[in-house]
Amino acid sequence: MSIRDQISSYRRGEDERRRQTIGTVNRETIEGYLWSIPYLAAFVVFLLWPLVKGLYMSFHDWNPLFPSESTWIGLENYIQIVNDPFFWSALWNTIYFVALTVPTMVVLSLGLALGVNRNVAGKKVLRTIFFSPYVLTIAVVAIVWLELLSVDFGPINYYLGILLGISPQWLTSRLLAMPSLAVTTIWWLLGFNFIILLAGRQSIPERLYEAARLDGAGTWRAFRDITLPQMRNSILFVVIIQFILQFQVFGQPYIMTGGGPAQSTRTIVYYLYQSAFNQQAYGYAAAIGYILFAILVGISLINYFVIGGDADE
Missing domain, CATH: 1.10.3720.10 (MetI-like)
Incomplete structure (x- = not known):
């Protein structure tokens, strides 16, 4: 392939990639985000949310039957742990x-x-x-x-x-x-x-x-x-x-x-x-x-x- 043909092929490839771009985001990037949504959803539901909820619970005297009635006690649980033999x-x-x-x-x-x-x-x-x-x-x-x-x-x-x-x-x-x-x-x-x-x-x-x-x-x-x-x-x-x-x-x-x-x-x-x-x-x-x-x-x-x-x- 001559240099002219190579340059022409490269320009066609660039034009094709440009057509596959939506706004300023590449199409492959968008597809990647779409394919990662199921994992991200599982990550949020089964890992991130329990981590946040557990941290929230650790600052409360938690009532599992009526969570809304749980009492905020701040660092008392952690202080009790430090003094717990x-x-x-x-x-x-x-x-x-x-x-x-x-x-x-x-x-x-x-x-x-x-x-x-x-x-x-x-x-x-x-x-x-x-x-x-x-x-x-x-x-x-x-x-x-x-x-x-x-x-x-x-x-x-x-x-x-x-x-x-x-x-x-x-x-x-x-x-x-x-x-x-x-x-x-x-x-x-x-x-x-x-x-x-x-x-x-x-x-x-x-x-x-x-x-x-x-x-x-x-x-x-x-x-x-x-x-x-x-x-x-x-x-x-x-x-x-x-x-x-x-x-x-x-x-x-x-x-x-x-x-x-x-x-x-x-x-x-x-x-x-x-x-x-x-x-x-x-x-x-x-x-x-x-x-x-x-x-x-x-x-x-x-x-x-x-x-x-x-x-x-």
């Missing part, structure tokens, strides 16, 4: 649970991802096995582990009794209850992290490792200088997601321990649930929810700046 106990329990689960899941899933990425027999079968627990609901997972950890009839205590002559009280001991919930959670969610990190590892060009081997780099040096920097975004995603999820843990203590023994497994979300539905303190529960929201935002920002660092530079 049960809230601080629930916060500590949640932090303890997060400390048990998140680092363990990240390290184990990274190890599994790097191991399966090697040329090992049955890689597809291993991927299926590692990921399969994640497809279960928390109710199923909790019931399965209730049976496994049963003191009198559970297989874990059965074999521990044969081998070591012990029968730990997994879910009724203050020392063992939270670690037991942590093990349940790790088993359940490890596969999700594994898949994300495996995808991150497989996106690294193999030529980088070949160049490192030519330079005499060993396995540890290649892991430190290539694998970790290249997988930083994947690791950051997994860490932030798991912090957010585990700070909102509810199903495991609700089904497996009921917050016990002696409230040692009562987490923030479980305490929020009790405040709202057991004590009918909906405004107080909404305030707890917003404090949890602030904590999650702060943790996400810390993780982003600490782990993310200058990833984009």
Whole structure:
């Protein structure tokens, strides 16, 4: 095509784009807005409006039957939370649970991802096995582990009794209850992290490792200088997601321990649930929810700046 023909074709394209413009807005932009309306409607109805309504409720002594009769109390709910020992106990329990689960899941899933990425027999079968627990609901997972950890009839205590002559009280001991919930959670969610990190590892060009081997780099040096920097975004995603999820843990203590023994497994979300539905303190529960929201935002920002660092530079 000659230069003249190219210029003519370009001008025809410009004229066509000009005809597809309505006022000062491109037709594609208008179509994009139209296609996004269903999502925006769902976002407003199911996320934005509950957020605003929850914030409004947190400043009231909320009456769920007659909302118009709710009493404005300002920051009283938040002041009460600061002075509430049960809230601080629930916060500590949640932090303890997060400390048990998140680092363990990240390290184990990274190890599994790097191991399966090697040329090992049955890689597809291993991927299926590692990921399969994640497809279960928390109710199923909790019931399965209730049976496994049963003191009198559970297989874990059965074999521990044969081998070591012990029968730990997994879910009724203050020392063992939270670690037991942590093990349940790790088993359940490890596969999700594994898949994300495996995808991150497989996106690294193999030529980088070949160049490192030519330079005499060993396995540890290649892991430190290539694998970790290249997988930083994947690791950051997994860490932030798991912090957010585990700070909102509810199903495991609700089904497996009921917050016990002696409230040692009562987490923030479980305490929020009790405040709202057991004590009918909906405004107080909404305030707890917003404090949890602030904590999650702060943790996400810390993780982003600490782990993310200058990833984009």
